Amino acid sequence: MRVLLSTYGTRGDVEPLVALAVRLRGLGADVRMCAPPDEEFAQRLAGIGVRLVPVGPPVRELMRGKALPSAADLARYRNELVEAQFDAFPSAFDGCDVVVAAGLGQVAARSVAEAAGIFYVYVSYAAVHLPSPHHAPPPRPGWPEPEVADNRTLWELDAQNVNAQFGEALNRHRAVLGLPPVDNVRDHILTDRPWLAADPVLGAWPETPGLDVVQTGAWTLPDERPLPADLTRFLDDGAPPVYVGFGSMSPAEGIGGMAVEAIRAQGYRVLASRGWAELDLVDGGDDCFAIGEVSHQSLFGKVAAVVHHGGAGTTLTAARAGAPQVVIPLQLSDNPYWASRVAALELGAALDASTTSLASLGVALKSALSPGTRARAQSVGSRLRTDGAEVAARRLVDGSR
Template sequence: MRFLLSTIGSRGEVQPVVALAMQLKEMGQDAVVCAPPDFHDWAESLGVAYVSVGPDVRGTAKQSAGTIPTPEQRRQMIEGTVTAQFEAVHAAAEGCDVIVGGGALAIAAHSVAEQRGIGYVYAAFAPITLPSAHHAPPVFRMLGQKPADGAVGNRTLWAEDAERWNALWGAPLNAQRVAFGLPPVEDVRGHIFTGTPWLAADPTLAPWPQPSDQAVIQTGAWVLPDSRPLSPRLEAFLDAGEPPVYCGFGSVRAPEGAAKTMIDTARALGRRVILSSGWADLTLVDDEPDCLSIGEVNQQALFQRVAAVVHHGGAGTTTAAAASGAPQVIVPQMFDQFYFARRVDQLGIGSAHPSSEPTADSLFAALSHALNPEVAERARTVAGDVRTDGAWTAARRLIEMQ
């Protein structure tokens, strides 16, 4: 069988589908990933067939950092990505038996599957992104949305969310569907998510809430095994003293002054720091030997050797830290990051920093809590419950579809 795995987003969306593609290949199947060009070379270095779609995500994110697009800019962005996806996904789907849409922005995947008469699966990477009476929809701050004030029920909020999907995506999606000989859809979100979405998230860290009025198939997180060694420079730093604190914000912007606040706070607690530059291009504040700046790294190996992980709360980083047994401090900024911050707090494996930008006092309180021996012990205990077979489970289900 041949599978097309389609997604739009940053590393947090692309890495899980690459993990699934590699698992499918190990099971003797063909798989191709259709995703932004940022990750083309990396995926092909892993032996994964890759088709690029749309513009470079990192460059686009930098250009729009901290700004909310105007209605006209938003319309142009939406029309552009829908058109680009239909073209790229349709071409990449040639000879495929099933298309998997990973994440909510994989707008064209279901329509292309429908047009080609092949199977389709939608997969979410966090429970909060799927409709449920147990939680409110995530907030898209880049679209100017604000959190609900608490007086509105979750069912009403999800109904409003469906209306927003139709208003934003309905016209460009249906224009492409008509061009492909398909009838228009009235419920955009329902069309993309289907009535039986998959949830590629760990059931201990991010369980689907019960009782549920929706049939959700939770496979576990699609984790990409990483056997890369740490660099000699990083190994030397780790060996030179007590376990340091890791700080990184992955593929999102970092709060203003985050590097200095983090380093000052860690020093006040007697800790060294490993600072990940990430897409925010974080840099050290001085040349003191108690801090080290790094680029892309094997998190699975590194997180087992740090005292705590301070990060943005993306699904991938949160899962990697939880699986390694490292206490966490999550400084959420957008979308599902607030959910993962709450889960880390609820599980007792770290701290959910307030949604405001960190100050010396707020970060000191959050990191002090995470470094508590009881929290560290709890993090190690929970790590034993985090599954690593999610991609295998998903691949097996996909193969059994035919």
């Protein structure tokens, strides 16, 4: 069996497919992956024996700035990505039995699979990306944010925005492939039976007519890399510190420094992750230690709390470790959704990045660091599954899709 996996985005978009690829290979499947051409993704896939088919521009360059590109630039990036997909996918998909596409940006995947007679599966990593009256669409940078409150209306407007961005290009390419036009690009990409690779305790799908969602559990791998020696020494030299990091994202101006100050004000040491933004939050004090890329699975069980941006992977890893969380989400993708889930499950506190202050951070940290919050976090952590990628791989190999 040959499986093609495809996504475009940061590490949070690529790593779940890496987990699925490993499980598929363990079941005897041949796997290749379409992903951004960034060197770290090429090295990651080479390490598990999966061939990278590079599609689109490097993501790290896109995320390098302090702010997201303008709406005009984002529209141009999206259009160029669609063209790159239609150029690369036909040869990448050749000989494959199944295509698994992750993310709404995979505009070309279903059409190329359809033309080649290949089974297509769409996967989301968070329920908020799938239409439901139980929640609003996630923030989509560069597209207008409607000032209405009804979720059904918001999803209708969201579909109109997707059509406006991608409809002409998609249907032009479908015509070349001999396929009929589609009138709802978003729902065409999602299908009426999408998969949801999210933990059912942390991010359950609210039953919604019209969508037969297959929730497999989150797609992750064990990460048993030992922590660096200097980090281990810092951890051993005192009480557990509070971790602060924003992954592949750049936080709003001043948020990182404010978080360090608030953590110190609560009497805790600070563990500051540089992340893709290369944040410099260390001022020379021996109570603050900077780290690069380390295993969060090995680390988060050793910290007092985790302050982060609301990425799906960070939220899940902290929850599994039983670590209380303070989420300062960017108004981007699923970050606000995971912040809301942390608050709803009482695993910590969620803030609004646009109004976060030293005082509000202090209140949030005090709540997160309380014994009651830690007890709830540990209780929820013990109920989270770790077999999502295995479940998904077996469904693909067995044909129960």
